Amino acid sequence: MAENNTAHPSFARWWRQVLFVPLMHSKWLTVAAKARLTAKVTSAERGHRGEVFLIIENHLPIQQAYHMGCRERAIDLFSEYRVWDTEENTGVLVYVNICEHSLEIVADRGISAHVSPTVWRAMCDKAVAGIANQKTEESLLELLDEVGQVLRQYYHLEHDPAGNELSDTVVYLK
Template identity: 85%
Template sequence: MAENHASTSSFARWWRQVLFVPLLHSKWLTAEAKARLTDEVTRAERGHRGEVFLIVENHLPIQDAYHMDCRKRAIDLFSEYRVWDTEENTGVLIYVNICEHQLEIVADRGISTHVSPTVWSAMCEKAVSGISNKKTEESLAQLLDEVGQVLRQYYQLEHNPAGNELSDTVVFLK
């Protein structure tokens, strides 16, 4: 995760997206793995008023890849999926781009007043390290748990929330 990161044009990034073969890289995201990660999102949301949203994407959209990096894509998806639209501005998007081997966390302004960008960055680096060691699902599950712990620190609930503002279902963009 990079803060104040300006997206730069990259012909190499565009080519990586064009040449990416999903079948070779996203075998780990089976229906069962997606269901387990969805359960992890649900667990990560227990005991606090925050919302956690996980998006896994094979590659950047080809038409945008020259000008758009993973950070910019994550911010766009944060808006598109309305992660910002929670009552207390406590939405947290976790974005995984398989082609770029990158993970981004975008936190809404409510939680960002409490958690420094370096905390999110350290969480991303740890998860990316696990993913590079072929422990993708386990690394994402651990990351979801860590995000839930951070949200519990600042938005703890005595009782489980009455409602869920965002779906817990993992979004997979091919």
Template identity: 85%
Template sequence: MAENNASHSSFARWWRQVLFVPLLHSKWLTTEARARLTDKVTSAERGHQGEVFLIIENHLPIQEAYHVGCRDRAIDLFSEYRVWDTEENTGVLVYVNICEHQLEIVADRGISAHVSPTVWRAMCEKAVSGIAHKKTEESLAELLDEVGQVLRQYYHLENNPEGNELSDTLVFLK
């Protein structure tokens, strides 16, 4: 989660996307790992009215990579997947870009009124550190738990009604 939302044009970023070979970097994201992370999203949503949405992307779209960085891409996906479209504006997108080794959290205005950007940043940095140590799935699972805890802190429900507003299924963009 970057403090500065502006992307700068970058030939180096574009070139990394062009040269990225998914088979070398996303072997950890097996069908089983996807199912476990989807279960973690479901678990992270228990006990509160918030919505957690996880997107993992191999690389930025080549046609956009020169001008669009990971933060802007996460914001675009937040809109495209309508994570903002929840009753209490409590949607939280966790976006992982494998090629760039970046993780972004985009939180809707309802939860952003309670949680400072530094909290989200610290959570991202902790997960990125785990990912750097080849503990990708474990780090993402822990991050999802933390996001769920934050949402429960501000939107706790004694009786957690059925009514999932967004899919819990991990979205993988190749």
């Protein structure tokens, strides 16, 4: 989560997307890993009224990469996947961009009223550090737990009816 939501045009960013070879970078994202991440999203949603949505993307869309950074892409996906469209505005998108080694959290206005951007940024930074140490799946699992804990703190439900406004399935954009 960056304070400045506008990416500067960048040929370097565009070239990284063009030259990105996903097979080398996303070996960790196996069918079993996707299943574990999906199960963790389900687990992170228990005990509160919030929704957690995870998107993993190999690279930014080539046609947009010159003008768009990961933060802007995350905001676009937050809208496209309707993470904002929860009853109490408690949707949280976790966006991972493999090529850019970037992780963004976009939280809807309901939860943003309680949690400062610095808290979300600290969570992202911790996960990015784990990813840099080749612990991608473990870092994402821990991050999803932390997001669930934050949502429980502000939107606790003692008797969770297991309602689900958004899919728990990890979205993988190649």
